[in-house]
Ligand SMILES: Nc1ncnc2c1ncn2[C@@H]1O[C@H](COP(=O)(O)OP(=O)(O)OP(=O)(O)O)[C@@H](O)[C@H]1O
């Protein structure tokens with residue numbers, strides 16, 4: 422499937438969704454996380470890292486642009502590109518050289534759209550003005566491989 | 581003349597020592613580590629194995645890219661530090677030229693280094709008995725547009741493509757230019773930079789050696805789009 426819409430009613434539910442996605446991703450896969458401040462992008466990444474037992478090591482990458490988490494299965498690169506001035510800065514730090522080396526999760530990735538892989542998963546997080554603990558997660562798969570991953574994810578979460 | 585050549589613009593971290601154009605010893609490593617961890621120990625080990633020290637080196641030839649931004653910077657910074665402290669002459673060689681020497685047959689050779697998102701770094705040469713003459717200057721291009729441009733000039737062209745950009749785009753290359761062939765070796769080897777360094781050095785100041793990035797900056801790209809829109 423190309424699109425998958427999931428409702429999360431608590432941070433823990435977001436964690437579970439992220440863990441489920443982690444199961445289907447491999448080295449070379451890219452996930453872009455978009456949504457306003459406090460929408461849950463970092464929370465999702467934390468959840469993703471729990472799949473690899475790396476959750477205790479998370480720190481916000483806000484000041485470093487990219488953090489690296491090593492696990493035997495794959496290295497996870499957690500980007501926050503909010504503070505990058507432009508694409509040139511992304512290339513200058515060798516940003517695009519990470520894509521093949523591990524799994525990349527990129528907060529505010531839409532800001533470097535022209536440097537991203539042509540195929541990826543995009544997740545946009547929407548807050549709910551009525552409920553502080555509720556979020557809508559809109560998954561969009563670009564490319565065949567990622568459409569299959571969304572099929573698997575959707576099946577996994579139903580069971 | 582004893583030459584130390586280094587390549588770090590691709591996944592390979594390569595070091596070679598040559599006597600003129602003859603390889604004395606060469607080590608090309610692809611160990612998954614970053615070049616910042618690999619390069620210095622590799623240079624040391626290569627020199628050791630050849631029973632040489634840096635003071636025995638008459639010229640350093642360095643791969644200046646295009647390719648990995650971080651890799652290129654590590655290579656150039658290392659070489660500049662040597663040149664600065666030991667007064668060794670240096671020469672910068674572009675990676676596309678280094679790559680072209682992988683193909684030794686006479687004819688047209690197109691070096692392609694993958695730049696992601698259907699983009700390549702490209703340079704075209706004609707090999708006439710070992711003289712590699714530049715037929716199209718180094719550039720950053722969309723692979724489809726590059727191939728269309730070549731096809732317009734001559735759809736029957738017999739071009740040999742070399743590099744990771746050739747492997748990645750093999751299908752589309754054969755679709756647009758069916759007479760194409762492909763080189764056997766597609767990696768960047770340190771010795772090619774030594775050979776080219778021997779041929780091309782001219783006592784240039786090492787301070788003038790700069791990375792060859794080729795990718796247009798965002799500002800340049802926007803300007804170009806504007807100009808195209810106004811056409
Ligand atoms: N269902 C939910 N899913 C995720 N986070 C939730 C949810 N409900 C409440 N929250 C809270 O929302 C906050 C999300 O913050 P987080 O740091 O993940 O945002 P962010 O999108 O990374 O923001 P920024 O753009 O500033 O980096 C956390 O404090 C989290 O506890």
Ligand SMILES: [Mg+2]
Nearest residue numbers: 462463501528
């Ligand atoms: Mg965040």
